[in-house]
Amino acid sequence: MARVLVLGGGFGGVSTATQLRRRLADEHEILLIDRSSTFVMGLRKLWDLFGIGSIAQGTRDLRALESQGIRFERREVLEIDPVRRTITTHRGSLEADYLVVALGAEPRPDLVPGLSEHAHNVWAASGVPGLKAALAAFAGGEIVVAIAGMPYPCPPAPFECAMLLEDQLRGRGLRGGFGITVTTPKPILLPNAGAEGSAWLAEQLVGREIGFETGREVKRVEAGVLDWGDARREFDLLIGVPPHRPPRVIADSALAGPGGWVTVDPGTFETGHQDVFAIGDVTKVTLANGLPLPKAGVMADLEGQRVAAAIAARISGAEAPEPFDGRGYCFLEMSASTAALIEGEFYSRPEPRIALADESAEHAQLKHRFEAERLESWFGG
Ligand SMILES: Cc1cc2nc3c(=O)[nH]c(=O)nc-3n(C[C@H](O)[C@H](O)[C@H](O)COP(=O)(O)OP(=O)(O)OC[C@H]3O[C@@H](n4cnc5c(N)ncnc54)[C@H](O)[C@@H]3O)c2cc1C
Structure with a gap:
């Protein structure tokens, strides 16, 4: 039996935990840790501000994941030892066979x-x-x-x-x-x-x-x-829009790279430590043109899916999945009812390849669907 410890119940952590549960036999434990018991969609902040929707409508209780067989514990992570795959929290220590760090960035x-x-x-x-x-x-x-x-999350x-x-x-x-x-x-x-x-x-x-x-x-x-x-x-x-920094627990750990961010392999999101992965806003992935991979929920989700597939393959002895291809997208809202679509092949050399699709009501609807599909797939109806 293996234990996968996922640190952070935000976009990346919830994506990883739910994907893993679908891929792993019940005997393997998935334990999700967050200091808060609620998940909040980042994009809802602007929706709430401008009366498009409320933050409450994009908020879910992380304890709801228990019904899918994901254990959730509300704890403050105080220390991470990536060599021993051990964490210290305000309520004692925990060990893991696989560790996924998705602790985000702090304003x-x-x-x-x-x-x-x-x-x-x-x-x-x-x-x-x-x-x-x-x-x-x-x-x-x-x-x-x-x-x-x-940096700050969601550049647009x-x-x-x-x-x-x-x-x-x-x-x-x-x-x-x-x-x-x-x-x-x-x-x-x-x-x-x-x-x-x-x-x-x-x-x-x-x-x-x-x-x-x-x-x-x-x-x-x-x-x-x-x-x-x-x-x-x-x-x-x-x-x-304030500058963001990695949480102190990361900056103080052996995972910290330049600026305190976690450096990962851009294809696997594994850190320099065996079976220790990091995804989402807490990481720094430098692109061929020297710019960082954008910090965004959509990227954290895609990275979480790749990491879940890799951990499941390691546990079952299957072949590793294809490396992450660096493709992502975002809907740039331009009014309460319209948005443009920006698609990026961020790992292209020498520059990322970007495609822009103009403002339309359909893109705004797709953004709403993007959110609804994730809430539904992660937390149920
Ligand atoms: C205004 C705004 C609009 C946005 N719009 C979009 C958008 O349209 N599309 C998009 O893709 N992205 C958008 N984003 C960005 C998106 O919200 C983030 O990029 C995404 O949430 C990052 O996911 P993450 O899992 O890396 O971190 P987070 O979602 O931030 O999750 C980190 C989790 O770790 C927990 N944590 C941190 N430290 C500790 C600790 N020591 N102990 C225990 N728990 C801890 C936190 O409580 C949190 O739950 C937007 C963000 C903002 C602010």
Whole structure:
């Protein structure tokens, strides 16, 4: 009998655990650990903010996985020893035959002076009600969506946020009274989509009269002012996307690579330690063009599926599955009822190959289906 320990009940961890359960005989134990007993769909934060759906509708109880034969224990992981495949938690230690680390990335607004005090952070679900109330009470002025540091999950989401905001204000007949600007520290808007994808996104923003500024690194935030070091920008309301960092338990462990992220084999997602895998936002996979593989739920899910197949094959003595091919996609929401589709072959050399399919109602419906299918397949109806 083997025990697979999955750390993290987010997108990657739940995908891995549910896929493994379908592949492994009942005698093998799958134990999922998370500090929280709820799973929350990341994309719901913007849906809740703009009245497209609620966070509650995309929230599930991880204990529901027990009915499928996945053990769930609510524990805080304090230490990981990848050599012995042992973890220490606030309620004792656990050993595993196979370890899958899917602990995500943490928003760190504290790394940018003034960001916590002066910006709304909707990269954390707790920030959504405050911004919703502020927008409802806002009479007009300059709204800035600032990418305040790299990396952050879901690279297109700040631009989605700006376009959904524009759509909502126009719908409320208030558009004339607001200016909206997105700022990024990067030289182009969406580095993972390349120069062409970024130029396409710029056109979409211009068409909506949304301003944008590239190469703007936020040094500090003061009341009503963004300080970029060489220039300053006033705002009336700031939506700040904080830099993200690996959880401390990872940075303090032997799994930590450059910047504290977990380095993995891009084809297998195995770490440098035998039978220890890492997937999702906690990893850093560097592409042929030097950019990182985007942090996104869709990637964490696909990586989890590959890792589940590999562990099941090892346990049964079957041949290893094909390496992960680096293909992924995302639906970029452009209004409450439309989205574009961005598809990427991220492992292509010398550059990722990106295909863009224009704004349509069908793509927005596909995004809703993407979410519904995962909730259904992971947690049941
Ligand atoms: C506003 C917004 C919009 C987004 N939109 C999209 C989208 O449209 N499409 C898309 O694909 N992605 C989207 N994402 C990104 C997506 O949510 C993440 O990339 C995805 O959740 C990453 O999955 P993960 O499993 O790596 O980490 P997570 O889902 O973050 O899960 C990590 C889990 O580990 C647990 N954990 C961490 N540390 C510990 C510890 N020490 N002990 C115990 N438990 C711990 C956490 O509680 C958490 O449950 C969006 C994100 C945001 C913020």
